[in-house]
Amino acid sequence: MQKLGNYITGHWITGDGDGQPLFNAVTGQVISHATTQGLDFEAILHYARTVGNPALRNMTFQQRGRMLRALALHLLAHKEKFYTISYQSGATRIDSWIDIEGGIGNLFANATLRRKLPDETFCMDGDPINLSKGNTFMGHHILVPKEGVAVHINAYNFPVWGMLEKIAVNLLAGVPAVVKPATVTAYLTEAVVKEIIASGILPEGALQLVCGSAGNMLNYVNAQDVVTFTGSAYTGVKLKSHPTILNESVPFNMEADSLNCMVLGPDVTPDMPEWDIFIKEVKKEMTVKAGQKCTAVRRIFVPENKLEDVQKALSKALAQTTIGNPLNETVRMGSLAGQEQRNDVRQQVQKLLASSQIIYGSLDSVTVVDADAAAGAFISPLLLLNTNPLVNEAPHNVEAFGPVSTLMPYKDIYDAIALSKMGKGSLCSSIITASPTIAKQYVIGAATHHGRILVLNAACAKESTGHGSPLPTLVHGGPGRAGGGEEMGGLRGVKHYLQRTAIQGSPDMLTAISNVYQPHATGITNEQHVFKKYFEALQIGDQLITAKRLITSEDIDAFATLSGDHFYAHKTNTDFAGTMFTEQVAHGYFIISAAAGLFVDSFEKNPVLLNYGIDEMRFTKPVYAGNSIYIRFTCKEKVAQELKEANPDVPMVQGQDIPKGIVKWFVEIFDEHDEAVGVGTILTMVQMKNYSI
Incomplete structure (x- = not known):
């Protein structure tokens, strides 16, 4: 007897006993057995x-x-x-x-x-x-x-x-x-x-x-x-x-698993591209994986005056779905995962039929290609109709985990929102609409009961990942019936x-613990300019305190001419009454540019390859003509970069494979009174002397 292996404590082992038989869902034949008995x-x-x-x-x-x-x-x-x-x-x-x-x-x-x-x-x-x-x-x-x-x-x-x-x-x-x-x-x-x-x-x-x-x-x-x-x-x-x-x-x-819903916006008519998008999306969500998705659409809400048109369009689309052996290239929907799953779907549909009716498909028969419908776990797509969804609760409580969805009418967008919430919490919902107003009404109104909402229209349909596709950078989960959890979601x-732990102490101590320079920690100063150090030699806390530079009115005028920024506060002839300023003020961008002129060692080549960007920058106090500024420039954090994989089809570009890392610098700009006028984080790309990644 063939049994699946369990990989535990460094070894592959099979459990004791015969275990549970596992079947080929298409042919019904036994594949293997699974057991954890004795583990x-x-x-x-x-x-x-x-x-x-x-x-x-x-x-x-x-x-x-x-x-x-x-x-x-x-x-x-x-x-x-x-x-x-x-x-x-x-x-x-x-x-x-x-x-x-x-x-x-x-x-x-x-x-x-x-x-x-x-x-x-x-x-x-x-x-x-x-x-x-x-x-x-x-x-x-x-x-x-x-x-x-x-x-x-x-x-x-x-x-x-x-x-x-x-x-x-x-x-x-x-x-x-x-x-x-x-x-x-x-x-x-x-x-x-x-x-x-x-x-x-x-x-x-x-x-x-x-x-x-x-x-x-x-x-x-x-x-x-x-x-x-x-x-x-x-x-x-x-x-x-x-x-x-x-x-x-x-x-x-x-x-x-939840009773996810899809809404056709009240603005969408059969002559609009959003109509075809809606029909295609519903069909896909009903038939992909034979409807065996936790995100599959179970409830379909459409304006009551378009109910008959949607019913006809969906029935026509579903009729084009070839069902059968998935190895056959013509097949678009395979079987359920097993006979047990098919029996469960049929039982759940019977519960739905107490208040709904089948308008497409058959509960007991299905035409298949290159397969035996009885031996395999095949089932027809089933589209149900419930004409009174605000009263009949079964479509909002009972889930048939297969290619089964219930079509239901609504009166207006507020009605649609109320119906969506009757599922008591879902993983996802979609609204297909060309109207930003309707989209906003639905999203704000329905968001409390859904983990994810897709707003689908002609502008994004081509590149949309679709109603039923959770993405690793977005949270996957939902409130209430959907479990109240979150998966994925990037960081x-x-x-x-x-484990998140609050830590308290002096700036020096927290810098030592975190290996990230904390504001007001003691810097490390020496004679060598920080830009002359290779990535490996830089230490967190390496610090440069620059000389002072006088900011003149001529500087401000020249920067305005060069940048094209002639905001009123940067002009000498402005009447400053009623403004936040008392006289001509320097551009914030000029101040950070002047700061760069103070901290950059620019007279010869050094390990700094380029300016990588600014994470954040705040200007905290005006700098007027006649003020002086100086900079405290501190190594805040380092992250090594990997070498890009060489492409044999692309000629080597000079510097393409230089070992390097990103260095974040904490930049503090002070005036002659030692008061902060600006603070931010600047990133540089710095060459490594030795490469060990």
Whole structure:
């Protein structure tokens, strides 16, 4: 008997007993069996905490990010073997692309987040806070990786994406994972994990896999762990209420299936491009993955005077969907993941039919291509109609997790907003409209009950990722029924696995702890100009205090002529009565330009390659003609850059592969009274003398 492997405590092992049979969703044949019987879940979590966690915590964000990128490239090179296995789940090539390459895309996206993070094992959060008049006591927030493990309990509909979108985040944060995929499609998750482990890219203990029941694993989680769940709201509530989760205050992130909705704006008519966009989007969301998406559209709201036209257009569009064996190139919708899933869909549809009627499709029969409809888990797309949605609650409470949606009328946009909220919290909603006014009304009115809202029109439709596509840079989750959690979201998601701690102390002490120069800390001064130091030689706190420069009226006039900025306050002949100024004031941009002239060492080549930009700049006090300024210029933070990969088809450009890093400089501009007139952060690109990344 063939059984799936569990990768735990550094080894591949199979569980005891026969386990649960796993079936080919297209043919009905047994693929394998899955069991976790006999596994020691306490030991699995202990291994993650004591082996995987220290290994990841000792890596910097830059190293973890490069690790994710290497893993993404490796999996991309092996993607075809995953496609071959994915067909057995009833997925078409497009369905599998969303799952497989969408999941790999999450690795790439999270890998790029390293550019927003320091080359440290931790990071600072937010801005420093001065807590004293004498500038000797301050506060800040630090984020450090939790010392536990991320336990991911995933759904069956995305066996690759569901795993990779979660582990990408916890691995970047420096926390290992134990992945428990839904058993019915665990064979695909197992194949991907086998390739991950074989690559040797992740440190040992960073990833473990259990295929089958989670057993008593949640008995052994603690406050340093994070548990995430994707699946039904019913199961999610049971897990969230687990005594250990409650007693240990274990962070629990829940992303539950929800009754997502799509709204056709009252302004859209059949002759508008938005009409066709709406019909196409609804059809796609009903049939992609055979409707087995947590973000799939379940409720369709249209103006009551367009109900009949929409019904006809949707029925025509759905009739063009070829159903059958996903290996057949003509097929556009495959099967559900298994017979059990089909039985559940049929049961849920029966509940909906108590107040609705089927207007397209059949609950009991379906025409398929190159397959046996009875042996495979095939089902027809089903479009239902409910004409009184404000009274009938079933469409807002019952979810059939397949190609099933209910069409419902509304009177006006406020009616549509009220109906959208009757789902009691959704992952996503879409409104298709050409009217900015209607779009704003809907977004502001419906946002309290939705985790994401797509506003779709002709301007963005071509490049839109669509209603049902969560993106790694945006939060994925929703309030209420949707679970109240957040996944992904760029740096927001990473912070779920980091402990935020407020730290207080002197500027010098917090600079030493954070390795980021804090305002009012003691600078490091010496005879060598800071611009003459290579990247490696620069220290946090290296500081230059410049000579003074007198700002004259002639300077201000010349800058106005050169820049074309003749704002009234920069003119000598302005009547300043009733203004914020008493006399001719220098341009803020002139002051920062003059500052550069003071701190830049420009007489010979040096390791500074270029000015990379300004993160922020504030002008805090007017500088008038006759005032003098000087600069305190301090090395605030350093982030090494990787060499760009050489392109053999492109001739080498001078300087293209120079080893370098970005240096952030804290710039303080003072007047002759030692009062700050400007403050900001300037970035330079600085050459390395030795390259070690």
